[in-house]
Amino acid sequence: MDFKPLASFLDRMTSWRIPWAEVLVMHRNDTVFRYRSGFVDLEKQTPIDEGRIINIYSMTKIMTCVAAMQLVEKGAMLLNDPISAYLPEYAEMNVKKKLPDGEVVLEKAERPITVRDLFAMTAGFSYDLGAPSLKEAVERTNGKLPTRAFAEALAKEPLHFEPGTRWNYSLCHDVLAALVEVVDGRRFGAYLRDEITGPLGMNDTAFDLTDEQRSRLAPQYAFNDELGKAVRYDANGFRIGTEFESGGAGLLSTVSDYVKFLNALTNLGTSPEGVRILSPAAVNLMRTDHLTDATRGDYSWEQLNGYGFGLGVRTHISPAGSGALSPVGEFGWSGAAGCMAIIDPASELTVMYAMHMLNSQEPFVQPRLRNIVYSCL
Template sequence: MDFKPLASFIDRITSWRIPWAEVQVIHRNETVFRYRNGYVNLEEKTPIDEGRIFHIYSMTKIMTCAAALQLVEKGAMLLNDPISAYLPEYAEMNVRKTLPDGEFVLERASRPILVRDLFMMTAGFSYDLGAPSIRDVVERTNGKVPTRSFAEALAKEPLHFEPGTRWNYSLCHDVLAALVEAVDGRRFGAYIEDEISGPLGMRDTCFDLSDEQKSRLAPQYEYNEALGKPVRKDGNGFRIGTEFESGGAGLLSTVSDYALFLNALTNQGTSLSGVRILSPASVDLMRTDQLTDRMRDDYGWEQLKGYGYGLGVRTHTAKSDSGSLSPLGEFGWSGAAGCLAIIDPDSQLTVMYAQHLLNNQEPYVHPRLKNIVYGCM
């Protein structure tokens, strides 16, 4: 294995427009490469160092789906259950439909939202955090927005399509977090800590930071095209309430911490220390493509050509379309500030890549980084 090309790539993108980047490559449970470059604080020219905490945004979704799959394993719920069995506010949903003359009407949904629809992004939701019911719950709860209250508010919004008929990247996993709360009884963050992050020894993965952790929080940037440089833009725009534990985009973590979780999935659900968070059967189900042909038409991101969508993760299905060097069945997800997870049970390979730049250059960085990793192996 020669990882010089991967180090060169990190050097190149951090001299381009990404303030800092870090990558950890684990093969057969051993870290075979770890590298970082760039400035965690551009204004002070502080080099990126060990233990920096950052927003992982939508990579939260992988852990949310793992948490919900634990409840499926325990028989607490089934993928084909209607979510209204646990979240009664979703018992009768309206669908927003467009008539031939362009007028919008609301019609009663012909089938219920199922638990699997929350995993698969097929419930009919959007990603509109500015919807009237969401604005109302922010005001009504004085900016707290507990996770269950968020789900109750979203249920008042009409669906954008009949459940189970189309794919749309949306607030599904935030509702899935509320479903975990309703089924289990604990707050979502407490469930995550008790059942996943705590047992795996992930001390820096959480929704709310301690004072010590806040001192290690990396500044966040957004590239300003007009200025030709990244500008500081801290905060998580998906965290709309102080008590909102967003299953879709709320976690903070470090490279070392989240790699522990990802590598447990690479090992079919069991960590190197023997902690089992999921069964091999659940991991295989998670990375099984669930899309119908109609849904595949909606799943059109350039960097995901050749990938299907499983239970909350991309999954490699066609090398002829992807042009990727990773094997079929490689899976994972990414986050809004540019982090990337590569989980590959067949190759026994785990990659945790991190950066902290909104408008993250994902279509350029992620496919190249993936191919470079496999080319180095």
């Protein structure tokens, strides 16, 4: 293995527009390459160092789906169950319908939202965190908005399409976190700590930080196209309540910590130390393509050509379509500030890539990074 091209690529990205980047590559449970480039603090010119905590944003979704799959494994719920069996506020939903004359009307949904719809992003939700019902719930809870209250509020908003008929990247996994709470009985963050992060020894992964961890929180940036540079932007706009444990975008973690979770999935659900978080059957179901003829056309992001969508993860289905060097079945997801997971059971390969910049240039960076990794093996 020769990872010099991968190091050169990270150097190229940090000399371009990304403040810093880090990659950790594991093969057969051993770390075979780790490299950091750039400045964690642009203003102070501080080099990126060990133990920096970052917002992983939508890479939270992978862990949320694993948590929910644990409950499926236990028979606590089924993928085909209507979520109203657990979240009764979703029993009768309205759907926006556009009439031939352009008028938009609300009609009763003909299909129930199922547990599978939450996993697969086919429930009919949007990603509008400024929706009136959510704003009202934030005010009513004095800015706390617990996860369960979030789901109750979102149910008041009309759906954008009949459940199961389209794919739309949305707040599905935030509702899935509330579903875990109701089915299990623990707060979502406590469930993750007890069932996933604690057993795996992930001490730096949580929704809330200690004072010591906060001292290691990396500055966050956003690339400003008008100024032609990255500017400081430290807020997580997806956390709209102090008690909202967002299953879609709320976790903070480090490269060293989160790769433990990713590598357990590479091993089909069991860590090298023997901690089992999922069965191989459940991991394989997660990375099975769940798109249908009706939903596939909506899944059209440039960087996901040749990929399907499983239970909360992209999954490689067509090397001809993707142009990717990874094998069929490689899976993972990414986050708004640029981090990315590559989980590859066939190659026994786990990759955690991290940066901390919104407007992250994902369509450019991530497909290239993936191909360079595989070319180095």
